[in-house]
Amino acid sequence: MTNAFTSKRHPLARLAFMTTLLLNLCLSAQAQATEGPTTALQSLQTLDDSQIAARPLSIRAYATHERTRVLFIETHALPIVDISVRFSAGSSRDGDLPGLANLTLKLLNQGVEGMDAKAIAETFDQLGAQLTASVDKDEARLTLRTLSDGETRKAAIDLFTRLIAQPAFAPAAVERAKASALNAIGLVQQNPTARLQQTLHAQVYGNHPYARPVEGNAQSLALIDAEKVRGFHQNAYTAANALLVIVGDISNDEATDLSIAISQALPQGPALVPVELAMDLTSPPGHTHLEAPYSQTLIMLAQPSVPANHPDYVALQVASLIFGGSNSSRLINELRHKRGLSYAASAFIPLWQAGGPWTISLQTAPDQQDATLALVKTLFAEWLRDGPTEEELVAVKRRLAGNLPLTSASNAQMVQQLLLMGAHDLPRNFDALVIHAQKLSRQDIKDAINRYSRADKWKVASLGPTVEQRPLSAVQP
Amino acid sequence: MTNAFTSKRHPLARLAFMTTLLLNLCLSAQAQATEGPTTALQSLQTLDDSQIAARPLSIRAYATHERTRVLFIETHALPIVDISVRFSAGSSRDGDLPGLANLTLKLLNQGVEGMDAKAIAETFDQLGAQLTASVDKDEARLTLRTLSDGETRKAAIDLFTRLIAQPAFAPAAVERAKASALNAIGLVQQNPTARLQQTLHAQVYGNHPYARPVEGNAQSLALIDAEKVRGFHQNAYTAANALLVIVGDISNDEATDLSIAISQALPQGPALVPVELAMDLTSPPGHTHLEAPYSQTLIMLAQPSVPANHPDYVALQVASLIFGGSNSSRLINELRHKRGLSYAASAFIPLWQAGGPWTISLQTAPDQQDATLALVKTLFAEWLRDGPTEEELVAVKRRLAGNLPLTSASNAQMVQQLLLMGAHDLPRNFDALVIHAQKLSRQDIKDAINRYSRADKWKVASLGPTVEQRPLSAVQP
Known part of the structure; x- marks a missing residue:
């Protein structure tokens, strides 16, 4: 007997459950990338930016004598x-x-x-x-x-x-x-x-x-x-x-x-020292292909990124949302809407203490693996060169603002947010990161992505059959 | 992120979740077969059979006008x-x-x-x-x-x-x-x-x-x-x-x-007619082997059995418990304790409306697949010939009686039992089947297994690598 509501999901959707993501900023992006836009988000697209302000939320923070x-x-x-x-x-x-x-x-x-x-x-x-x-x-x-x-x-x-x-x-x-x-x-x-x-x-x-x-x-x-x-x-x-x-x-x-x-x-003893940061931007690119007889090839690209309490974390998460965090992201527009190459494609930064991998994840036809991979790399290089457009930035800020009204948050959601807050020493305000995001300019984001990402340093892993490769079809007008 | 308490289990243990089993009779057997005996059960082994009697439980049963x-x-x-x-x-x-x-x-x-x-x-x-x-x-x-x-x-x-x-x-x-x-x-x-x-x-x-x-x-x-x-x-x-x-x-x-x-x-309309019974005792035996590069070979044997509301259901479940439903079952004694052939081995009848498959399930070393399978078939043929021993029957009745005191049953357990009761038209008494079990004689069980089981009609499925086969080692004294 299977639990139909929780046990089976699309493989890319599973990623959302295998990684810990930051507050609304990211939780919504994952849902968007894999589930399509929700009506709740759409109805809030008219929200005026000026409405966004820190809400008082009574979070009591302390430590016991045992620390x-x-x-x-x-x-x-x-x-x-x-x-x-x-x-x-x-x-x-x-x-x-x-x-x-x-x-x-x-x-x-x-x-x-x-x-x-x-x-x-x-x-x-x-x-x-x-x-x-x-x-x-x-x-x-x-x-x-x-x-x-x-x-x-x-x-x-x-x-x-x-x-x-x-x-x-x-x-x-x-x-x-x-x-x-x-x-x-x-x-x-x-x-x-x-x-x-x-x-x-x-x-x-x-x-x-x-x-x-x-x-x-x-x-x-x-x-x-x-x-x-x-x-x-x-x-x-x-x-x-x-x-x-x-x-x-x-x-x-x-x-x-x-x-x-x-x-x-609990056992008494010292806190463990933090795990050392894992942000090596110098290591060479690489591609590991795993052979498997599937009808779709899975491809993941990654490079190390920053931890949640890093000053550039919010800019990088916002960048990731624009690039691959929704159904109108650059990635989905280019891969699915324009070229029909991929049903599922998304980008995200899991929230890991020592810096999670900035990851792009997609599925494509086995005979277009090379062409799709090349296209994604080109899209990313263009992204580093140009940064986000004004429209993209406005749209992502509206989306994030739309997730603000947490007055009806469930206990489980509050627990989740307090855990992230405590684990990553974030400001004790559920909206702090979203408010931070609203203040970012195009230049801020462009600077941040260029500080921590390299167009030529991707680690790539793919899983699928080895077949003859064909070029991309022409873009549909 | 994985839910460590629910998501990962031994493959044979998973069977317990993939099949619907009858009340305590079977729920306990599955736990025994895969998890080892529990202290709760052991402490009740001294329970006097005479203590067993129907407990009044206020189950209200009715139907709405819409049926x-x-x-x-x-x-x-x-x-x-x-x-x-x-x-x-x-x-x-x-x-x-x-x-x-x-x-x-x-x-x-x-x-x-x-x-x-x-x-x-x-x-x-x-x-x-x-x-x-x-x-x-x-x-x-x-x-x-x-x-x-x-x-x-x-x-x-x-x-x-x-x-x-x-x-x-x-x-x-x-x-x-x-x-x-x-x-x-x-x-x-x-x-x-x-x-x-x-x-x-x-x-x-x-x-x-x-x-x-x-x-x-x-x-x-x-x-x-x-x-x-x-x-x-x-x-x-x-x-x-x-x-x-x-x-x-x-x-x-x-x-x-x-x-x-x-x-x-709910939509209004007639109840669907029951699915026709699936108890074909005449179909020939067969063995399908699936090739896979595992270090252990999985083997399952089955033949069709009876639905839960069948007069012989309880006798067959009790038989199944004795043969392969605990860590002191015949199957475990012969395969694991005497010969070290298999860590996990169990027998069970899932509770299906039209008659579930009486199934034996085990893992063994790939080079002893044939010998183990032959041994299991022999054990079963002996079982049909001799029926249970007096010791086996007394032990299983004690175990079942030990599961009776349901006065502290949780709501979730009661829901589970009412669902089985309603779905299979069982007596509206949680203990009816266990009380029925207490009345069975060795001959009753022997008759029942011989009515619905055939030593030479197993369907077998196995999954593992094809390797050279060796005979069983001698039994350790």
Whole structure:
């Protein structure tokens, strides 16, 4: 039985879920690039730029004595509370054991003293609570949604705290998780987009920890045991390495008590030093082609970009939106509308702590792979030379402004935004980046893209069959 | 970013999610077969058989004037309500357009009059409501979990009703869903277990609709358009073809009103006639091998079995549990414990309306594929000849009895059980099948397996590399 609403998506659409993107700026771009314009956005295109101003939003920010940073929004619209803990414990912390961070996270709900995985799942289920978790190159994250009623909440949070602070890491559970991880590695090898992304990251990041897949590999998994997992947990799941986000129907005092309880329960130890920046603009271009008998060839191009707290981040994200972030982007206009070359094509910068890869992603007919790739490179070179047009800049600013009215944001959306804010030390104002974007000139954007992008330094990965190549057809008038 | 707690599992474990299984009887067997015994089960092994008796559970059952059947449990432990609608609208209703049922379900949350997919998702999110959906060979199912507070609940249920009763089926959304379905078909081809299952079902079911994959195929998808989808919806998503299950913090009167509102909103039309039974015991054996460069060979054996409301269903499920439903089953004892041939091996009967395939599923080393397969067939022939031992029967009855105390069942578990009860016309008592199981003798089970199973009629599908075969090693003493 499959969950039809969540499990199956277009391979390029999947990218949106595999990368962490910045607030509205990027979340909307991804939706646009893959799903088509939404009516909600269109109806806001008449918004006057002058309406845009910082909205006051009551975000409470503090740290516990144990140095867990906390961001909190109190809102009583619904009787629920979302509690999310983010550790700087992603795969870039794997060291010489790729897959260790992934395995550690997976084991947290597999047992605590006196409760096995089934008992844990049943307890949350009986409390009407939901636990979700994710891991990527930078972070491991767990989120609990619970009803705010005192007793239910207390029971759910107590178990949540035990999972993250005192997991059992039973040797049998570790072995099961390793078997499952090995299987997942096999599945990634059979997923075209995931394979292509891994190939691309290996090229873009060289010796940097970002080069390695989150899932690790069979060799390293064989070396991991319960002791290694426990060591990783003691080191990376510490109070000082944690960001705690709380949103919902809970008072200030209750949220404070809860923060202190979680922070004190966690292993005590220093915050890990940040992963070194991965912005090598000097490395040579390259192209890795993977052979596969598909009817469409997948192509991804990338070069390293800047982290979210970089002064030029907003200019680069806006540039990326104009170039490939909507259904009227340059990329889509040239590839799909003018030439019918590609159904899906998009550009984006995933939000990674040490600088994510500025990525262009597209599908095309196998016999036009070379011609399409050459066209994309030419389009990008022209883009660096000329920068955005006035029309493009006005249009993207209108779109971003249209996403501003967040007064009706859901708890889940607020959690997401607080996590990004906390993880990347962004201004404590949901609209700060959008307001920043409104102030950018054509020259600002042109300067930024030329500072951090090179027309001749693309790393390229492609996946498809090798067939005879033909030139592009003439542009339709 | 991946959801580490739900997205990745062992390929055999996935089977548990791809098949619908009967109440505790089977849910526990699957968990056992793939996850190892749980402490909860062990602690109950001393339960006295005499303690087992039907518990009163207040299940209210009725039908609306429009002939939607309704099952309702009122429980105020948590301020939430789960509402699940099940239509007899699975892929066995596809007719000559495989994939139509799957596509129709997927499109329900992609737009209603005045709201696109994004607006729908945001509305549920803001209400703290969750929508999930699934489709299999028999059914399409949608479940809404909402807070029980009057206004929130009303808004969530109104939108839920619009989705299922008046989906927009916009041509652009249909095209997007088709592109996504095509991609999903590609992914299935790359998923070893799913490929193997499709191959097996094609063999076991011949010309029966169960032979075809839920996802359809590229040829049939090309023929599907908005009109076809609308036609399927009008035909299969009718009030009379629906089963409505409500569990939670809502009064009897409110649940009745809500049932009537949903039933009246749905298309009106007759219930579809049941899909014809698929129990052909005469068709010849067969073996399809798929070549793949894996380090383990996957093998599945199947023959058709009976539907859940069949008088021999319980005896066959109990037999299946003894043969391959736990870590001390015959299959695991012989394959793993005695010979180290297979890490994962299990037997189960998925609960399909027209009779699911009695399936044995295992992994083994490629060079022992033939020997392992021969061993499994021998074990099964001995099983038909001798039936279960007294020890095996006592152990399985204890295990089943240990699952009885459902007084603390979660709402989600109750929803699941009511859906099975309603879909398969089972007795309106959660424990009826387990109580039935307690009464079975060795002879009952031996008779049942011999009535519906043949030692020489296995359909086999295998997936792995072709390598030189070696005999089994001697059994370790």
